Amino acid sequence: MALKKVEDRPTPPAVYNIRVYTAAIVAAFAAIAIGYDSAFFGTSIALVSFKNEFGANTVSDNSANLVSTYQLGALAGSLAALPCGFYLGRRWGLLISALVFVLGAGIMLAADSGSGFAPIYAGRVIAGFGVGAASNLTPLYISEISPPAIRGRLVGMFEMGWQIGGLVGFFINYGVSENLPVSHKQWLIPFAVQLIPGGLFAIGVPFACIESPRWLIARGRRDEAIKNLKYLRKLEHNDPYLIQELNDIDLQVENDRTAVGSGFWAPVRHLFSRGFLLRRMAITSSLFIFQNGTGINAINYYSPTIFKSIGITGGNTSLLTTGLFGVVKTVASLIWAFLLIDQLGRTKLLMIGSAGCAVSMYIIGAYIALAKPQNKTTPALDSAGVAGVFFLYLWTAFYAVTWNGTPWVVNSESFPGAVRQVTQCFAASSNWLWNFVIARATPTMFANMGGGGYGVYIFFAAFTTLSIPFIFFLLPETKNVPLEEMDRLFLDPRPWSANGRVLAELQRERADRADPARAGKEELLFDPQGQAQQKTKGREDFVEQV
Structure with missing residues (x-):
């Protein structure tokens, strides 16, 4: 029952096949690289071997810059993916982004005490550029090849890749700190591991990811589009489901061409000349403000600082605790992808997650303000400290089954095809912009927002609380609605109940056609x-x- 698929029309079982899952998984390898960076880098620069190589004070003074250059590169990459995806297609765009990431990851390996941070800065900007482009194209590509009933699950592969990469990143540093002597090799290995997901991504795209039929039809390449759609759905050309899907795509493309025009700048002009589309983009892109406002990237990139503020001391103990944080995120994200996103839907998950995350953060902030664990002199946690750690893990579970991947799903499916890549570009850019802001500001926030940084937790809790009315009153549920019908959904004057009305209308219209x-x-x-x-x-x- 938990995996029941809600369909807008009779759907042959063959549609839910290994081909579409494989294409989504390979495209999601980009997210493994992103997740790995978010987990390994902050803990790598905290290793004694890294500090010995470059100087402890130098590392401390440059930590915010070292972290945030990746986000700046990703922001630029997410914007550059727009012309790349438009002219070259989703598949070629993904391959190019993979190759750029591998180049950047390789450049980082040239860093040592002689060269200083220059190769790391350059490599992180270039690698960030690659993953930023992929963060734009991957959800877009997956949403375009997915059957509606499992679209959330397949786009969720992007988030699952993020979490798997994060889990590996957390434990790589724990492993090298436990099993390797303090040396150049100890900190270099976690940097080199980036090449594994990047290389698999670059190798896998040409073999597993075929071009989006929607992009091909928009370019007038109908024969290729039909061939690719037949392959993805495992259906023959005369199957009613395939005929209907081609009909829907073609109607949308032709209507888009009539309303929007052709050429690279046509969808951009159309988007910015249509208030209802700009309003929709403002709503969906703002989800990344609230996502980063939960505090996730403060924890990802500065986990040693976070756990120290709760009272966990000792290098390896902090690394192990950080690794367990990654385990909780990954397990919860599996539950999100396979049991929740296409069952409960997007808006319910976000509001439940906001409530759980806010309560947990309020409690952690109060604990730090009252108990002052940062001043304790013994490594053992008292009962209050154990409770603080428990609520951090509870926050992690609430976040991972709700906010972790849902904004990506919503943004990938909320717009008509004519402007979808433009809006996806702005969504990815919004993510990286606010990711950069939090990554750059977190050290300053902990230094200035109360003893032990308790004000940081209260800030994140208050910000998360604000997201609940925002979602309820402004964001309609997109679950099970075909991509071609999103205009109808978002134009409904009552977003909180629009989904049921639109699906009922679609069922009536299908019956009329039959x-x-x-x-x-x-x-x-x-x-x-x-x-x-x-x-x-x-x-x-x-x-x-x-």
Whole structure:
């Protein structure tokens, strides 16, 4: 029952096949690289071997810059992915982003006491550029190849990759600190491991990821689009489901072309000249403000500081605790991807997560303000300290099953095809911008917001609380709604209940098409060869003759 698929039309079981899952998983290898960086880098620069190589004071003075250059590169990459994906396609865009990341990761390995931080800075900007581009293209690509009933689950592979990479990153540093002597090799190995997910991503894309049928149809490459859609759905060209999906895509593409025009700048102009689309983009992109406002990247990049503020001392103890944090995130994210995102939906998850995260952060902040664990002289945690750690892990569980991946899913599916890549570009840019802000500001926040940084936790809790009314009143539930019907969903004046009305309307319209006597509308169908036919029933939509 938990894995029941809610469909907007009768769907052949063959549609849910290994091909579409494989393409989504390979595309999500980009996220493994992103997640690995978020976990390994902050703990790597905290290793004694790294501080010995570059100087403890130098590392401390440059830590915020070392962390945040990656986000700046990713911000630039997410913007550059727009022309790349438009002109070259999703598949080539993913491959190029993978190669750029591998180049940047390799450059970092040239760093030592002689060269200083220069190779790390350069490599992190370049690697960040690659993953920033991929963070734009991967959710876009997966959403375009996914059947509606499992779209959330497949886009969720991006988030799962993020968490798997993070889990590996947390434990790599614990492993080298436990098993290798303090040396150049000890800190260099975690840097080198980046090449593994990056290399697998670059190798896998040409073999497992075929071009998006939606992008091909938009470029007039119908034969390739039909071939790719048949492959992804494991259906023959005359299957009613495939015919209907081609019809829906073609209608959307033609309507987009009529309304928006052609050329690279046409969707940009259209987006910024349509208030309802700008409002929608403002709502969905703002999810990344609230996501980063939960405090996740403060914990990811500065986990030793976070655990020290709760009272956990000792290098290896802190690393192990950080690794357990990664375990909780990964397990919870598996539950999110396979049991929750396509069952409970997007908005319920976000509001539940906000409530749980806010309460946990309020309690941690109060504990630090009252108990002052940063001043304790013994490594053992007292009962209050154990409770503080428990609520941090509880916060982690709430975050991972809700806010961790849901904003990516919502942004990847909320816009018509004509502007989807533009809006996805702004969504990814929003993520990296606020990721950069938090990564750059966290050390300063801990130094200035109360003893032990208790004010930081209160700040994150208050920010998360604000997200609940924002979501309830402004964001409609997108679960199970086809990509081609998102305009109808977001134009509904009551977002909190729009999903049920739109799905009911779609079911009635499907029934009308199946029984033409029921409705005086115009029906559009594809013949078995993919050519357009139009039956006069009063509708103004049209499909270009092939």
